[in-house]
Amino acid sequence: MTAIPHHDTSNDEAIPxxxxxxxxxxxxxxxLTQCVGVLKQLTPSPVVKTISRSRGIRKWFEPALFxxxxxxxxxxxxxxxxxxxxxxxxxxxxxxxxxxxxLQRPRIDGYDMVFVSRHDWVPExxxxxxxxxxxxxxxxxxxxxxxxxxxxxxxxxxxxGKPIAAVFVGGPNGAYLYDEKTHDVISExxxxxxxxxxxxxxxxxxxxxxxxxxxxxxxxxxxxxxxDRTGENPYLSYMAAAxxxxxxxxxxxxxxEAVATGKPVYSLELTHVPGPRLEKFEFYHRDLSKxxxxxxxxxxxxxxxxxxxxxxxxxxxSIIRSVLNPDP
Numbered sequence: 646m647t648a649i650p651h652h653d654t655s656n657d658e659a660i661p662x663x664x665x666x667x668x669x670x671x672x673x674x675x676x677l678t679q680c681v682g683v684l685k686q687l688t689p690s691p692v693v694k695t696i697s698r699s700r701g702i703r704k705w706f707e708p709a710l711f712x713x714x715x716x717x718x719x720x721x722x723x724x725x726x727x728x729x730x731x732x733x734x735x736x737x738x739x740x741x742x743x744x745x746x747x748l749q750r751p752r753i754d755g756y757d758m759v760f761v762s763r764h765d766w767v768p769e770x771x772x773x774x775x776x777x778x779x780x781x782x783x784x785x786x787x788x789x790x791x792x793x794x795x796x797x798x799x800x801x802x803x804x805x806g807k808p809i810a811a812v813f814v815g816g817p818n819g820a821y822l823y824d825e826k827t828h829d830v831i832s833e834x835x836x837x838x839x840x841x842x843x844x845x846x847x848x849x850x851x852x853x854x855x856x857x858x859x860x861x862x863x864x865x866x867x868x869x870x871x872x873d874r875t876g877e878n879p880y881l882s883y884m885a886a887a888x889x890x891x892x893x894x895x896x897x898x899x900x901x902e903a904v905a906t907g908k909p910v911y912s913l914e915l916t917h918v919p920g921p922r923l924e925k926f927e928f929y930h931r932d933l934s935k936x937x938x939x940x941x942x943x944x945x946x947x948x949x950x951x952x953x954x955x956x957x958x959x960x961x962x963s964i965i966r967s968v969l970n971p972d973p
Contacts, residue, residue: 665716667692667743669723669732674851675782675898676724679748682785683722686962687969692718694735696727713738720969724748732756746965748783758968760961762897764929780937781901781929783958786884788906794885802870802886804844810947811887812838812845812913813880813903814861815895816852820923821915823853828860834891834913835861837945839868846883847871850896889947894930904939907954911943 666688668680672695684691694710710731721743723732729747733755736745746758750765760779761770770776799809812835817823838845845868849858861871872879884902889909892899903910912930917923933940939952 664688665692665718666720666722667694667711667718667735669694669696669710669721669728669735671696671725671727673725676728676748678785678898679724679783680722682783682958683746683748683961683965684720685785686959687720687965691722694731696725696731711735711738718743720744720746720965722746722748722965726752729753744965744969748779758965762929763932764897764925777961777964779961780932780955780957781897783961784898784902784905785958786902786905787956787958788954791881791885791906794882798882798886801882802844802846804886807842807844807868808888809886810838810843810845810889810891811883811903812847812891813850813883813893813896813899814847814853814857815850815893815899816854816857818852818895818922818926820918820920820926821893821895822918823857824916827915828857830914831857831893832860832864834943835864835869838891838947839866841947843868843889843947845869846879846886848878848880848883849874850899852895889949891943891947894926897926897929900930900933900940901955901957904933904952904955907952909947909950910940911947912940913943 666684668677668684668691670676670680670693677693681691681693717739721732721735723729724747729751730753732745733753736743744758745756747756748760750761751759757775759776761776762782763778763780766778802809814831835845835847847861847864847869849861849872858874862873865871884906887908890903891911891913892903893913894915900910900912912934934942939955941950
C-alpha cells in the first residue's frame with residue numbers, strides 16, 4: 646500500500662442514503678465517533694446502540710440493547726471487539742438483511758464489510774474482497790463543520806492577528822511514555838512556537854494524566870492558552886481557529902481529524918516504549934508523513950505546506966453506499 650485507497654465519491658449525492666442505520670459501539674468516545682461519523686455519510690440521524698460493560702446482577706436490570714419490534718436497520722456499523730457479537734446477533738435477528746460493517750479487524754467472522762487501518766493491515770487480508778484498508782480511523786471532523794466556527798473562535802482567543810497553533814496532547818498508551826523527558830519536549834515546543842510569533846492553544850485529552858496537565862499549565866502566558874479541564878472542552882473551537890497543528894504521537898484519531906482541514910500538521914516525538922505497539926504507531930506516522938505526505942515531524946519549525954485534505958470518512962461512506970445501492 647503506497648497510495649491513499651481511492652473510491653469515486655463524485656456521485657455520492659445521487660446515491661440514496663440508508664434510511665435507517667445503527668451504530669453498535671462501546672461507550673468509549675473513540676469508537677463511538679468512528680461509527681457515527683461513517684453513518685452520518687449514509688443517514689442524517691444514526692441510531693446509537695451502546696454495549697453495556699456491566700456484569701453480574703447489574704446487567705439484568707439494564708434495558709435490552711434492541712427489540713425486534715424496532716424499525717429494521719438497513720446498515721449496522723460497529724467498532725471495538727465488545728460490539729462484534731452484538732452486531733452479528735442483531736443482523737441474525739433481522740434475517741441477515743442489515744449490512745454489517747466493522748471498523749477494525751474483527752475477532753469473529755460474519756461481517757459483510759470490514760475496514761482495517763493501514764497500520765493494522767496484514768498480508769493475508771489482501772485476498773479478502775470484503776476487507777478494505779483505510780488511513781487511520783474515520784471521525785466527524787470536516788471543513789464544512791469547522792468553517793462556520795472559525796471567525797468566532799479566532800475572536801474568542803484574541804490572537805491579535807498572530808497565526809494560531811493548536812497543540813493537542815494525549816497520554817501514555819503502551820507505545821509512548823509521558824515522563825519528565827516528554828513533558829520537557831512538549832514544554833520546549835510550546836515555548837518555541839510562542840517565540841516564533843504564534844498564539845498557542847493547548848488542549849489535553851481524556852487520556853492525559855494530571856502530571857501532564859500540571860506541566861502544561863505552567864506554560865500559560867498572554868500568548869499561550871491551556872485548557873484546564875474546566876468548562877466546555879474547546880477542542881472543536883481550537884481546531885476551527887488553528888492555522889497549524891502540533892500533535893503528540895500517541896494519538897491515532899487527532900492527526901486524522903487535523904489532516905481533514907488541509908492545514909499543516911506536525912507530529913511531536915515522545916519517549917518510546919519498545920515493542921509491537923510502538924512499531925504500529927511508528928508505521929502509522931511514517932505512513933502519514935513519508936508515504937502520503939500529509940504530516941511532518943516537528944523539528945523546531947512549523948512551516949506552511951500543501952496537501953490534499955484527507956476525507957476517509959466520506960470515502961468509507963461512499964464504498965458502503967455502493968454496496969447498499971449497486972448500479973443497475
